[in-house]
Amino acid sequence: MPITYTSGEQVEVYRFSIPVTVGVPLLALFVQVFVPLRFPKFAVYFDLPLLVTIFFAMARRNPISGLLTGGVIGLAQDMLGHNPIGLYGISKTIVGYGASSLGAKLDVENVGARFLVTLGFYLVHAAVYFTVARGLVSLNLNWSWSRGVFAGLANAALGVVLYFFLDKFKQRT
Amino acid sequence: MESVLGRYRNLIILVGVLFLQVLGLAVQVKRGPSAGEGTRLIRVWAVGAITPFERSLIWVENGGSTLWHNYFYLRGVRAENRELKAQIEQMRLEQVRLSEDAAQARRLQSLLAFKEQYIQKTVAAQVIGSSGSDLSRIIYIDKGEHDGLKRDMAVITANGIVGKVLLVYPSVAQVLLISDQSSGVGAILEKSRLQGVLRGTPNGEVVLERVMSDETVPQGETVLTSGGDQIFPKGLPVGTVTHVGNGKDLFLNIKVKPAADLSKLEEVLVLVEKQERQAVADDSAREKAADILAQRLPGVPDKPADAAAATPGAESAPAADKTAPNTKVAGNPAVAGPKATGDSAATSAPLKSATPKPATPQSKPAPATASKPAAKSPAMPPPTAPQPSGDDANPH
Numbered sequence: 001m002p003i004t005y006t007s008g009e010q011v012e013v014y015r016f017s018i019p020v021t022v023g024v025p026l027l028a029l030f031v032q033v034f035v036p037l038r039f040p041k042f043a044v045y046f047d048l049p050l051l052v053t054i055f056f057a058m059a060r061r062n063p064i065s066g067l068l069t070g071g072v073i074g075l076a077q078d079m080l081g082h083n084p085i086g087l088y089g090i091s092k093t094i095v096g097y098g099a100s101s102l103g104a105k106l107d108v109e110n111v112g113a114r115f116l117v118t119l120g121f122y123l124v125h126a127a128v129y130f131t132v133a134r135g136l137v138s139l140n141l142n143w144s145w146s147r148g149v150f151a152g153l154a155n156a157a158l159g160v161v162l163y164f165f166l167d168k169f170k171q172r173t
Numbered sequence: 174m175e176s177v178l179g180r181y182r183n184l185i186i187l188v189g190v191l192f193l194q195v196l197g198l199a200v201q202v203k204r205g206p207s208a209g210e211g212t213r214l215i216r217v218w219a220v221g222a223i224t225p226f227e228r229s230l231i232w233v234e235n236g237g238s239t240l241w242h243n244y245f246y247l248r249g250v251r252a253e254n255r256e257l258k259a260q261i262e263q264m265r266l267e268q269v270r271l272s273e274d275a276a277q278a279r280r281l282q283s284l285l286a287f288k289e290q291y292i293q294k295t296v297a298a299q300v301i302g303s304s305g306s307d308l309s310r311i312i313y314i315d316k317g318e319h320d321g322l323k324r325d326m327a328v329i330t331a332n333g334i335v336g337k338v339l340l341v342y343p344s345v346a347q348v349l350l351i352s353d354q355s356s357g358v359g360a361i362l363e364k365s366r367l368q369g370v371l372r373g374t375p376n377g378e379v380v381l382e383r384v385m386s387d388e389t390v391p392q393g394e395t396v397l398t399s400g401g402d403q404i405f406p407k408g409l410p411v412g413t414v415t416h417v418g419n420g421k422d423l424f425l426n427i428k429v430k431p432a433a434d435l436s437k438l439e440e441v442l443v444l445v446e447k448q449e450r451q452a453v454a455d456d457s458a459r460e461k462a463a464d465i466l467a468q469r470l471p472g473v474p475d476k477p478a479d480a481a482a483a484t485p486g487a488e489s490a491p492a493a494d495k496t497a498p499n500t501k502v503a504g505n506p507a508v509a510g511p512k513a514t515g516d517s518a519a520t521s522a523p524l525k526s527a528t529p530k531p532a533t534p535q536s537k538p539a540p541a542t543a544s545k546p547a548a549k550s551p552a553m554p555p556p557t558a559p560q561p562s563g564d565d566a567n568p569h
Contacts, residue, residue, distance in 0.1 A: 026223075063187070079215060079216040080220065080302075080304050140354055
């Protein structure tokens, strides 16, 4: 039974099998690029690779593994677009690091905490992406709080459901 | 020192990883547009890992859809068939008018020694994926280098332009949509002939830039490609103007609704070969709209058989004429038979077959160029023009 106390010494650390570690991010990327062909708004409001990054980071509770997971997933996402490689990579590296650091300190096993953490990290991700894209790459982007919060809520709701299923793949260390 | 490194190990690694990525970004930004080619090798891994699954899923989806639509769900096909036939009739009339206009344009262009771009060869491709991000409006198609695709080839649908090929992999290609903010297409307004540059916006809209604010652009005006970008041939439909407002720097802010539905693309055409050649006027005889109309309109009412027999010279008219429903009006065999005209012609045929055809000394097979006088005549079949040619006797 996972311990959901906030003490760093008592929190449960999980690991995942290699097929899950490789397959789940790949599946998330696949769904992310395929579903918009039928539902174009999906790409506007949902970011499945981000949810997978947050989940793995929070479950492993290891900042280095979190940032590497986020970095790899983000770079793979960059490779599927046409913008310079590294925009999603940087954003998801920071999110992976933050989520795993938070997971090591806070109880992130219950639905409410997961919802809030996902919402928060979605906004962090959007803000980092926006800053890097405008500051480094000079992309012409517009920041919209309403869209950001709405997409954050949508991702958080989807994340709670997704984490429930991904919990089945957890293995205790 | 070691304790400091140990204490901030995670943070140091984070900074290191971020630094490497920022460095990579900086290199790509410095290289500019050619960076796409530089990162091609890296991108091909991700594309290679994802696209086989997309292809498989599309294949299964198409198979299921074909099975359902072609074998199970055939309700209303007869009615639809009737409607389509009627539509074809209408379109044939329209086509004749347009071909006349086109011929006239070609004649004028040849006079002015204009050069035109023709679409020589296209490759049909299936859309199999997207970038998965609204900040990178691209699609993936299932054709690549093996199919002759190259960078900067135009991608279109029957409705309008879609985008251009950005990166080409062995069996997949990445297409930049016209709604992406990094795209640019030379465009011209159909009626006012004002030229501008079509660009995407961060929120996925398409705008026409560089049109001066003192110009008048009505809503609903059609936007076409101007050919100025050397990617899209001139005259392809782009979209329609949906909103006109004042923009910045003395230019209008013109929003355009793309003619092709960019959010629901399934199949596209890639223009793999264009040819530029001088316009040549084609002076061969063409079918006029009036000719076709004349065939469909009812003729003079029936005369009694004995009256027809009593008409001088009636016996010289071939007997086959009585059974030839669609007597040619202007000697254009291409449209004379009921096969070419469809149901509506068949229904009007009895009226025409009974039209009296007095044989006159001038009765002979009408030459191909006879269409011109006929076009000037009213849209009714001339009752005194018998067509005793063998073609007429055999409607097929």
